[in-house]
Amino acid sequence: MQNPELDDEIAAAVAALRRGEAIGLPTETVYGLAADAAQPDAVRRIFALKGRPADHPLIVHIAGADQIDAWACHVPDAARALAAAFWPGPLTLILARAATVADVVTGGQDSVGLRAPAHPLAQRLLRAFGGGVAAPSANRFGRISPTRAAHVRSEFGDAVPVVLDGGDCAVGIESTIVDLSGDTPRILRPGVISRAQVEAVIGPVAVGAAASSPRASGTLAAHYAPRTPLRLLPRAELVAALPATADALVLALDALPVGSEGLSLPADPAAYAHGLYAALRELDARGAAMLLVERPPAGEAWRAVHDRLGRAAAGAGVGVGVGEDAP
Template structure:
């Protein structure tokens, strides 16, 4: 039996909330990607996430909360920096790493003394969280390390009967996972780039937000979702190439008898399949995972993607593509 994709009617949301209370998994839309949701306070339910995804046990998951939720159930304290970021960006695509409260499951935190919290802006996610009345662990609804889902159909095709219901919230507006910022200490650290940029974070905080690379030598930083070098990967080998050498890369692959799918701003010529890439970072991010999934399903020998610009606005996209290339075995 395949997962049932349901329109987000009040009855469907109530059914999904009942499934969460019963310890089952639910496909939940958010503005970033679709999540594989379970009751974050139920150890057996959280274990079902890890089993369904094939996720390493020490890899933490993010707890999603409703707007206005009491965070004391999850966080031991909420520093001033966190409150300022919440006021500016919640509900929205921003995850905050906070000191964990007593009683938060080790499976949720990866055994660390911190917990990741997010308040999604998608109206269906908010309706489900309000109906459920608790925190929901919801990593991306895909097999671990593979391409994240941005439609309900992606989720249903990934898990079949392991997920009884997927709420259909339409294509995800943002399209890549949330920005993650560690605010558990006195120095805010950007651990995963996303739609909320470092510039926007710094403007709210009135101080520069440092990156993981800048902090690694000073102190350890928490493990967070999407931080492994190999992630977000299609099964087809994926290679990144600059615009100037893309045509030569296509020609070389075709000379070897390999079929090639290309995602680039201009047609390099000679590709088996060419898809035009958006020129704006927001539109590119929104289309990224759906395009990777579509090309991955073509049975091609190689995917060639044009390297995005090095400008800060493209940092989140570049992060995802770099990890996808490594995860595909071609990076």
């Protein structure tokens, strides 16, 4: 049975997109700040709202693989195989752009990032809208990505009047980005879809950007950053630092050290990723002098979490504008 209230919300969101407005859109990774990717002025509104540099490309969110050819050209078989395996889902493909894609979407590059999100509300919106939406994460440039509708509202208030509430994001960190625009497939940003999973579909892939790689979301040194300074430490060093660190809050694995204040997250990579940004936002809002974050275990399963925490530490405690991301 259809939900009339939800149908009304989707209709209002579609109408806002057609008017050139930006909306808050839930995905399984993080919430996006979405605008009609076919309207350059609407896309520019995203940049203005976020305070985002114009040369940063955006990811275009589409409903499914049947829309790839509207946005990309010279699509390799590897791209279609990955889309068949992982879409809808937390995987972004960078491909040669179609001639009709606006420069403002691609940051002036010859490539475009495409993703089909798995969140059911995002899917309903995209199918009802019928086009693609450009959607970086719905936060101010360089700050912590939002995983709840309330995070989007607190960031933008009345400037983004339509925010679809899809609950907490199931994944909690941004998509894996695979660049297929050059001769060698490359993972430019790690995510919950691992290198091994990608290679099981298309064979060997490189990791990290080459000199010829396009600019992509999530590849600046500083992203996901709290305003509070942040130190990332192994547990023993964190415990040793506590007596000398006045007014510090801790983000720990499994349990807080005795005598400390803060939050803990499960020592499981998927569960940790799911709760990471909400925990950082809560701790950042408490106004402490320092955040001490326990370094998670090494290993491939934790690669994406280490990536996010390292970039958060690099940008923490500095002014707005250090970096930004897309779902």
